[in-house]
Amino acid sequence: MQETQAKTVTFIVSRQDSPDATPYQEEFKLEYRPNMNVISALMEIRRNPVNSKGESTTPINWDMNCLEEVCGACSMVINGKPRQSCTALVDQLEQPIRLEPMRTFPVVRDLQVDRSRMFDSLKKVKAWIPIDGTYDLGPGPRMPEKKRQWAYELSKCMTCGVCLEACPNVNSKSDFIGPAPLSQVRLFNAHPTGEMNKAERLEQIMGDGGLANCGNSQNCVQSCPKGIPLTTSIAALNRDTTFQSFKSFFGSDTV
Amino acid sequence: MAGNREFFYRRLHSLLGVIPVGLFLVQHLVVNHFATKGEEAFNDAAHFMESLPFRIFLELFIIFLPLLFHAIYGLYIAFTAKNNTVKYSFFRNWMFMLQRVTGVITLIFVVWHVWETRIAAAFGAEVNYQMMENIFENPWMIAFYIVGVISAIFHFANGLWSFFVSWGITVTPRSQLISTYATLGIFIALSIVGIRAIFAFV
Ligand code: HEM
Ligand code: SF4
Ligand code: FES
Numbered sequence: 369m370q371e372t373q374a375k376t377v378t379f380i381v382s383r384q385d386s387p388d389a390t391p392y393q394e395e396f397k398l399e400y401r402p403n404m405n406v407i408s409a410l411m412e413i414r415r416n417p418v419n420s421k422g423e424s425t426t427p428i429n430w431d432m433n434c435l436e437e438v439c440g441a442c443s444m445v446i447n448g449k450p451r452q453s454c455t456a457l458v459d460q461l462e463q464p465i466r467l468e469p470m471r472t473f474p475v476v477r478d479l480q481v482d483r484s485r486m487f488d489s490l491k492k493v494k495a496w497i498p499i500d501g502t503y504d505l506g507p508g509p510r511m512p513e514k515k516r517q518w519a520y521e522l523s524k525c526m527t528c529g530v531c532l533e534a535c536p537n538v539n540s541k542s543d544f545i546g547p548a549p550l551s552q553v554r555l556f557n558a559h560p561t562g563e564m565n566k567a568e569r570l571e572q573i574m575g576d577g578g579l580a581n582c583g584n585s586q587n588c589v590q591s592c593p594k595g596i597p598l599t600t601s602i603a604a605l606n607r608d609t610t611f612q613s614f615k616s617f618f619g620s621d622t623v
Numbered sequence: 624m625a626g627n628r629e630f631f632y633r634r635l636h637s638l639l640g641v642i643p644v645g646l647f648l649v650q651h652l653v654v655n656h657f658a659t660k661g662e663e664a665f666n667d668a669a670h671f672m673e674s675l676p677f678r679i680f681l682e683l684f685i686i687f688l689p690l691l692f693h694a695i696y697g698l699y700i701a702f703t704a705k706n707n708t709v710k711y712s713f714f715r716n717w718m719f720m721l722q723r724v725t726g727v728i729t730l731i732f733v734v735w736h737v738w739e740t741r742i743a744a745a746f747g748a749e750v751n752y753q754m755m756e757n758i759f760e761n762p763w764m765i766a767f768y769i770v771g772v773i774s775a776i777f778h779f780a781n782g783l784w785s786f787f788v789s790w791g792i793t794v795t796p797r798s799q800l801i802s803t804y805a806t807l808g809i810f811i812a813l814s815i816v817g818i819r820a821i822f823a824f825v
Contacts, residue, residue, distance in 0.1 A: 536704045537705075541702075613631075
């Protein structure tokens with residue numbers, strides 16, 4: 369038997385009209401539909417932007433792309449936890465569902481944040497494998513299958529920003545680049561061709577805002593939606609930079 | 624090196640926390656433990672330490688300067704963190720927060736303790752069993768010393784854990800877990816030594 373009164377879902381959304389505007393909260397009540405997730409709810413609100421007081425309001429801004437937890441764009445703080453809204457199922461969330469932007473990043477509008485700092489960090493640490501040349505460099509060395517499988521886990525990072533949001537040392541008082549780009553250094557240093565730039569990447573993360581800013585709270589590894597072993601990467605890089613600093617100080621091959 | 628200043632300072636901070644400051648802490652606790660063997664045993668041990676050759680240089684380079692650097696840079700580190708144990712109440716995050724809190728408590732305690740003993744000695748007071756007994760006539764001082772000593776020991780033991788990570792010694796989660804148990808053991812053992820010494824004067 370269908371219930372006569374429709375089940376509803378309540379959302380409390382933190383809103384902000386512009387990057388410098390003061391945030392405020394707005395409540396929305398939606399009709400429950402089976403299997404709805406946070407994004408489908410936000411889309412529903414966009415279709416009919418009326419808050420729980422019955423006032424019409426502006427549609428909510430948020431970012432999204434893949435809708436299958438591989439792009440990282442839709443990350444936001446849901447009931448206090450940073451995660452992807454596309455895989456946040458309403459059935460599994462306590463109500464009212466509170467949505468907030470990840471304030472570690474500059475808020476563009478409402479739930480949309482600007483994650484450029486992460487992409488800038490990836491450029492800084494050269495998170496790629498240089499294969500371009502003026503002539504064909506050939507196929508390059510092969511990676512053992514076992515190592516490839518291991519590296520695949522690290523390559524799952526989608527630059528979502530959850531680990532930066534969870535880190536107590538990533539904040540407005542520090543310029544720490546955060547766990548994600550560090551783990552990428554470990555990934556690209558492990559690749560047989562990428563290894564050629566290993567020293568360069570290590571020297572980069574030994575600079576300001578780099579690896580040494582980690583204080584081992586280990587929130588990142590607990591929070592990463594992709595289960596990336598971030599703290600193992602950080603400790604491994606601590607070891608690599610220990611050797612690198614001895615090499616460059618005492619002057620055996622620095623490259 | 625110029626570009627790596629922060630890296631160098633952080634590693635120096637980490638190293639100094641263990642060598643020499645941490646080793647000094649252990650030595651200091653062990654010497655104080657002689658108080659449990661009676662007044663004479665404590666005075667003999669303290670006197671032996673006082674009569675080490677080049678005492679002022681030992682104090683300066685093994686204790687004062689390393690501790691000063693560690694404390695000042697440590698305060699800077701502690702106040703750049705934005706603690707979030709309410710939202711992320713994971714074990715390691717609590718340790719992270721406590722590392723910073725106990726650092727600050729230790730600093731307050733050490734300043735007071737040095738003022739009361741070493742600075743007083745510089746002005747002619749004699750640091751001996753009698754002096755500590757007098758200090759502990761005040762029950763608030765007993766409480767203050769217990770808090771200070773436990774903080775310093777916690778800070779050292781947990782700092783040792785993070786030292787092993789900072790230098791890339793414990794890399795795997797398993798080695799870090801075993802290191803947690805080992806440093807917990809150090810915390811408990813040194814706490815017993817420290818508290819027994821305090822109560823030997825009461
Ligand atoms: C006097 C005031 C002190 C302050 C403010 C202070 C502060 C700090 C802070 C904030 C850290 C965390 C660094 C990080 O995780 O990156 C730390 C680490 C540490 N501290 Fe202290 N500390 C003080 C005194 C001491 C003392 C007396 C000892 C030794 C008994 C000590 C030993 C250590 C050790 C071993 C570490 C670990 C270093 C690492 O992470 O590699 N500290 N200290
Ligand atoms: S490491 Fe994990 S939490 Fe951090 S950005 Fe990558 S996917 Fe997100
Ligand atoms: S939309 Fe891509 S992760 Fe959610």
